Amino acid sequence: MxxxxxxxxxxxxxxTEDGTVHAVNGIFxxxxxxxxxxxxxxxxxxxxxxxxSIMRLIPCPPGDIEAGExxxxxxxxxxxxxxxxxxxxxxxIAMVFQDPMTSLNPVYxxxxxxxxxxxLHMQMDTAQARQRAAELLTMVGIPGAKxxxxxxxxxxxxxxxxxxxxxxxxxxxxxxxxxDEPTTALDVTIQAQIVELVKRLQEELGMAVMWITHDLGVVxxxxxTINVMYAGFIIERGDVHDIYKRxxxxxxxxxxxxxPRLDEAPGTKLVSIPGxxxxxxxxxKGCPFAARCIYRIxxxxxxNPPLMPADGLDHQVACWRWEEIAGRTSS
Amino acid sequence: MAQITVQDLEVVDFAVREHRSLWKDAWxxxxxxxxxxxxxxIVAVFVLTSTFAHFFWEYNPKTxxxxxQRLKAPNLIPTEEQPEIHxxxxxxxGRDIFTxxxxxxxxxxxxxxxxVAISLVxxxxxxxxxxxxxxxxxTSLEQILLMGLIGLFLGLLPAWIAMQPIQAFLFAAxxxxxxxxxxxxxxxxxxxxxxxxxxxxxxxxxxxxxAPLVGLICGVLGxxxxxxxxxxxxxxxxxxxxxxxxxxxxxxxxxxxxxxIVAFLGPGLEKGMIAIGIVGxxxxxxxxxxxxxxxxxxxxxxxxxxxxESHGRIxxxxxxxxxxxxxxxxxxxxxxxxxxYGAALGFLGLGAIPPEPEWGAMLGDSYKYLSSGAWxxxxxxxxxxxxxxxxxxxxxxxxxxxxxxxxxx
Numbered sequence: 172m173x174x175x176x177x178x179x180x181x182x183x184x185x186x187t188e189d190g191t192v193h194a195v196n197g198i199f200x201x202x203x204x205x206x207x208x209x210x211x212x213x214x215x216x217x218x219x220x221x222x223x224s225i226m227r228l229i230p231c232p233p234g235d236i237e238a239g240e241x242x243x244x245x246x247x248x249x250x251x252x253x254x255x256x257x258x259x260x261x262x263x264i265a266m267v268f269q270d271p272m273t274s275l276n277p278v279y280x281x282x283x284x285x286x287x288x289x290x291l292h293m294q295m296d297t298a299q300a301r302q303r304a305a306e307l308l309t310m311v312g313i314p315g316a317k318x319x320x321x322x323x324x325x326x327x328x329x330x331x332x333x334x335x336x337x338x339x340x341x342x343x344x345x346x347x348x349x350x351d352e353p354t355t356a357l358d359v360t361i362q363a364q365i366v367e368l369v370k371r372l373q374e375e376l377g378m379a380v381m382w383i384t385h386d387l388g389v390v391x392x393x394x395x396t397i398n399v400m401y402a403g404f405i406i407e408r409g410d411v412h413d414i415y416k417r418x419x420x421x422x423x424x425x426x427x428x429x430x431p432r433l434d435e436a437p438g439t440k441l442v443s444i445p446g447x448x449x450x451x452x453x454x455x456k457g458c459p460f461a462a463r464c465i466y467r468i469x470x471x472x473x474x475n476p477p478l479m480p481a482d483g484l485d486h487q488v489a490c491w492r493w494e495e496i497a498g499r500t501s502s
Numbered sequence: 503m504a505q506i507t508v509q510d511l512e513v514v515d516f517a518v519r520e521h522r523s524l525w526k527d528a529w530x531x532x533x534x535x536x537x538x539x540x541x542x543x544i545v546a547v548f549v550l551t552s553t554f555a556h557f558f559w560e561y562n563p564k565t566x567x568x569x570x571q572r573l574k575a576p577n578l579i580p581t582e583e584q585p586e587i588h589x590x591x592x593x594x595x596g597r598d599i600f601t602x603x604x605x606x607x608x609x610x611x612x613x614x615x616x617x618v619a620i621s622l623v624x625x626x627x628x629x630x631x632x633x634x635x636x637x638x639x640x641t642s643l644e645q646i647l648l649m650g651l652i653g654l655f656l657g658l659l660p661a662w663i664a665m666q667p668i669q670a671f672l673f674a675a676x677x678x679x680x681x682x683x684x685x686x687x688x689x690x691x692x693x694x695x696x697x698x699x700x701x702x703x704x705x706x707x708x709x710x711x712x713a714p715l716v717g718l719i720c721g722v723l724g725x726x727x728x729x730x731x732x733x734x735x736x737x738x739x740x741x742x743x744x745x746x747x748x749x750x751x752x753x754x755x756x757x758x759x760x761x762x763i764v765a766f767l768g769p770g771l772e773k774g775m776i777a778i779g780i781v782g783x784x785x786x787x788x789x790x791x792x793x794x795x796x797x798x799x800x801x802x803x804x805x806x807x808x809x810x811e812s813h814g815r816i817x818x819x820x821x822x823x824x825x826x827x828x829x830x831x832x833x834x835x836x837x838x839x840x841x842x843y844g845a846a847l848g849f850l851g852l853g854a855i856p857p858e859p860e861w862g863a864m865l866g867d868s869y870k871y872l873s874s875g876a877w878x879x880x881x882x883x884x885x886x887x888x889x890x891x892x893x894x895x896x897x898x899x900x901x902x903x904x905x906x907x908x909x910x911x
Contacts, residue, residue, distance in 0.1 A: 228807055231639045232736060253641040260810035268808075274801040278823040287819075288809045339809070 175346060175379050176202040176225070181239035183217075183224045186232060190452040194220040196403035197239070199478065204346065207373060207380045209390030209411070211426070212400035215448065218383045221400070222349050226264060227256050244346065262292040265340035269352040271332035275324035282320025285339050292343045307338040311368060330361035334368065341372060349381045354389060366393055387430060391415060396485075399423050402449050402459035405478060409486035419481045419488040419497055422460045458490070466492050531904040538900020544893030552607030559601045568596035573876045591878035593868055599879060603886050606859035610890065613775050613844030613853070614837045620779025621786050622833060628783070629790025632744040634817050635737030637798050644813065646681040648740055649731060653677025656727045660720040666708040669720070673727055676700055680731045694732040701728015745791065748784035756781050760843055764852045771860070774853040778843045782836055789832050793825035827905035831898055838894035845887050861887045
């Protein structure tokens with residue numbers, strides 16, 4: 172499959188009064204057309220910021236995309252003009268946000284907002300766009316779509332709003348859908364429905380999906396490739412099976428280890444990774460995870476490991492001792 | 503017992519509520535509240551009486567004099583002493599106070615409406631721009647426009663001092679140049695120096711043509727403006743400039759500022775409207791900015807950006823409708839205070855020009871006769887002011903409850 176999105180050395184900073192926040196610190200990866208990529212990591216690790224950087228939706232100032240290239244369908248998005256970028260947003264890359272309660276404008280009907288996106292990018296007149304909007308709502312599983320078009324967002328439930336947001340995002344048949352924690356604000360049953368929906372639509376439409384989440388269970392079900400992020404770095408990347416079965420980075424191990432399990436004996440304490448992520452204003456010289464890592468050696472404090480190939484299909488890891496970890500955890 | 507069969511059951515999609523617009527919802531809530539009902543009633547009475555006054559009670563302020571009927575007490579039944587009915591009595595020139603109160607309502611209402619309209623038309627866009635660009639990245643085209651405008655605006659000061667309008671345009675050009683050449687391959691300090699020098703020249707040379715001292719003053723001003731433009735101001739600077747200007751306006755006591763503006767423009771109802779309108783601008787600008795700041799944080803603004811909408815479109819279609827309710831409420835309350843301001847100016851003789859009836863001016867004409875027992879000449883126009891202000895305030899309160907987004911389902 173051809174490469175759809177290629178990110179090279181992307182660096183995003185926020186210049187605040189307390190100092191410069193190093194939100195994204197030089198990440199490289201490729202995304203193939205039709206691929207589903209899961210981006211996981213804890214809060215503040217740069218998942219959302221890197222997605223917003225791709226869309227160039229970082230408010231600058233204080234934000235600043237300091238360096239890097241974002242190649243999308245043969246163009247560097249970071250070099251496009253603002254109006255050129257507006258053409259890409261919504262039509263080529265669409266985005267679904269975390270909180271469905273606030274991501275629809277309360278003063279317009281749901282139909283109006285979908286129609287707006289359609290008329291903006293697809294050169295449709297209002298009647299055609301309304302027709303298409305109703306089809307889209309049906310596609311995302313909202314019954315009575317025709318009548319629902321005239322509803323206001325407050326007349327929708329949370330799950331329906333997120334469905335409507337997905338319909339809006341898919342309205343212009345984007346090549347890439349970025350879903351920024353789309354299920355975090357929903358309860359578990361609705362979460363499962365939304366995941367199923369995106370999976371089905373992805374198969375039908377063949378678009379690439381970038382699913383940003385901190386829920387490892389969700390991406391396991393959905394993604395083919397996983398990027399694990401920590402402190403603005405990608406610290407492990409690989410095929411979903413490799414990540415789960417042949418985990419090579421101590422942080423990913425910790426993440427997987429801290430998942431509560433159903434077959435655990437009652438009363439067992441939840442496992443957690445000790446310590447806190449590093450201060451993004453003053454990043455350590457070495458590996459950002461060193462301070463919390465049980466496998467730490469002197470080299471980790473001195474030198475930040477680059478993302479290097481590990482065993483397995485396209486498996487990459489940023490750890491000096493991945494081979495030893497591989498030996499201990501062996502699949 | 504009757505059996506209910508499947509056929510008897512009607513299929514109702516009860517999840518779908520009847521389609522109702524937000525405005526209809528708000529209207530329903532408004533008319534179901536007692537305060538708002540009272541406010542609406544009072545406002546309606548005043549609006550109707552003053553609008554239709556010309557049809558029912560014909561009145562010509564210039565010819566309406568009757569010295570035989572000076573300061574007569576209110577009477578509802580004609581007597582021998584007072585053959586004409588004066589429900590509110592007469593004033594010092596024997597004019598019927600009821601007619602004047604009714605016709606004065608037209609003037610007071612007009613002052614309120616026009617003044618609030620002036621405040622809104624200037625204040626809301628200023629607040630919208632300030633709030634929107636405070637947290638939003640600015641595009642290069644907008645940057646050019648912004649820098650040009652800042653240059654023009656700041657350049658007005660030296661241009662005014664030196665009486666050389668061309669200076670303002672020189673500074674506008676300097677601003678555009680600064681925006682067009684963001685890098686210039688210069689260090690920050692060198693760039694600052696370059697623009698400061700250019701500002702010095704743009705301010706100093708036209709100033710020198712007038713007088714050496716003017717040249718010096720304008721040169722120093724130009725130096726500062728140039729240095730400021732050299733730092734390549736962004737959206738935050740726009741917001742700062744607008745809001746500090748509003749703070750300056752707000753730092754004057756309202757009545758004093760209104761009087762000063764009327765003194766500058768000259769007395770008259772129209773000048774009073776302008777003065778009151780200017781006094782109200784910062785209130786609306788601040789209110790709008792704060793509302794915009796909170797709306798701009800909402801995810802639907804990010805979502806509309808992610809759909810690829812332009813800044814102008816986001817501002818007009820997504821931000822503006824969401825900040826309308828506080829503006830409507832403040833506008834209604836503002837009507838009340840503008841009427842009060844109008845009356846105050848009238849009382850001081852700075853509003854309506856004498857024979858013209860106006861509530862404040864009527865008070866100012868008659869308060870001297872209070873000591874001689876002519877209470878009616880003061881009480882009725884005063885009551886009119888009070889009731890009218892009360893009506894608008896009650897209506898504003900009701901509107902606030904009706905439009906409160908927290909009450910929405």
